[in-house]
Amino acid sequence: MSKKRLKSAVDNMEVFDAENYLILSVNPRIYSLDVVYYAAYVLLDRAYVILGGDPKKKILVELRPKDNTDLKSLGREFNNELLNYAVYLKQSAKNQKLKEAILQRVLMTNLAPVEGCEPNELLGDPGGITKPWGREHGRKKKKG
Amino acid sequence: MAGKRKKVSVDERKNRVVAVFDTRFYTPESIKSSAEDFEDCCRLQIRSWKDDITVVLSPKSRDINLDFLGYEFYNYVLARMRSKMPG
Numbered sequence: 001m002s003k004k005r006l007k008s009a010v011d012n013m014e015v016f017d018a019e020n021y022l023i024l025s026v027n028p029r030i031y032s033l034d035v036v037y038y039a040a041y042v043l044l045d046r047a048y049v050i051l052g053g054d055p056k057k058k059i060l061v062e063l064r065p066k067d068n069t070d071l072k073s074l075g076r077e078f079n080n081e082l083l084n085y086a087v088y089l090k091q092s093a094k095n096q097k098l099k100e101a102i103l104q105r106v107l108m109t110n111l112a113p114v115e116g117c118e119p120n121e122l123l124g125d126p127g128g129i130t131k132p133w134g135r136e137h138g139r140k141k142k143k144g
Numbered sequence: 145m146a147g148k149r150k151k152v153s154v155d156e157r158k159n160r161v162v163a164v165f166d167t168r169f170y171t172p173e174s175i176k177s178s179a180e181d182f183e184d185c186c187r188l189q190i191r192s193w194k195d196d197i198t199v200v201l202s203p204k205s206r207d208i209n210l211d212f213l214g215y216e217f218y219n220y221v222l223a224r225m226r227s228k229m230p231g
Contacts, residue, residue: 033169034229041226048215049222050151051169062151064215 013075021064022071024078028059031082035089036061039081047074152214160202161214165221167195174224175199182217 015022026036033055040049046066053060063074153162165175175197179188182201185208189200201213 037222037226037229040222044219044223048212048219050215050218051222052151052166055168 012079013072015071015075017071020071021062022075024061024063024075025053026059026061026082028055028057031059031086032089033059035082035085038085038088039078042081043074043078152218154210154214156210158202159210160200161210161217163199163201163214163217165197165199165218167192167197170197170221171225172197174221174228178217178221178224181220186213 012026013022013024031039036051036059040051040061043049043063046069048062048064048066050062050064051059052062061078063071063078065071065074149164151164155162172192176190179190179199182188185204187202187204191198191200199217201217203210203213
């Protein structure tokens with residue numbers, strides 16, 4: 001990749017030093033609108049954020065720092081957050097089935113027993129400890 | 145300005161701020177509920193036109209800085225939307 005091309009791929013921000021704000025352009029095919037929301041939310045306490053543009057073609061994010069933060073570093077931080085949340089959402093989607101399986105397993109104890117199946121059969125009882133107490137230690141009948 | 149038109153404009157003569165929201169990014173519900181929360185400190189007018197919702201904020205107190213009011217309102221709406229998102 002040539003130097004010129006590399007620069008255009010990275011520089012997605014337009015800085016307006018005099019008015020103290022910058023505009024970042026985000027490609028929605030790379031980062032979804034949800035990812036942009038997450039990234040914007042992280043910077044809410046340090047900058048004023050305004051979203052605009054076209055959600056299908058080019059999302060524009062206006063960042064106006066509340067303090068003396070450097071405009072360029074703020075923009076780069078936003079770019080990092082975009083990547084951060086894109087990875088998070090992708091991993092989250094990947095682990096969705098695993099999460100559901102774990103949750104199902106946790107809630108299984110509260111489920112009604114399946115017909116024709118002992119609860120122990122569903123959960124497993126490797127130690128053989130789920131025997132009813134009364135079967136072995138129940139009161140013995142007094143001899144008359 | 146995120147887009148061609150100005151999203152926040154201050155009218156110091158009339159002591160008010162006009163914030164224009166694009167409903168493709170900001171849900172009308174979050175704008176309305178945010179406006180309700182701002183009723184304590186501002187008088188509000190909400191108008192809608194095509195994809196846009198315009199909110200006019202007139203502060204009840206002179207202590208409120210007009211230059212930041214519109215941007216604060218924008219941030220508040222975004223925070224409202226985030227609270228309804230999963231994760």
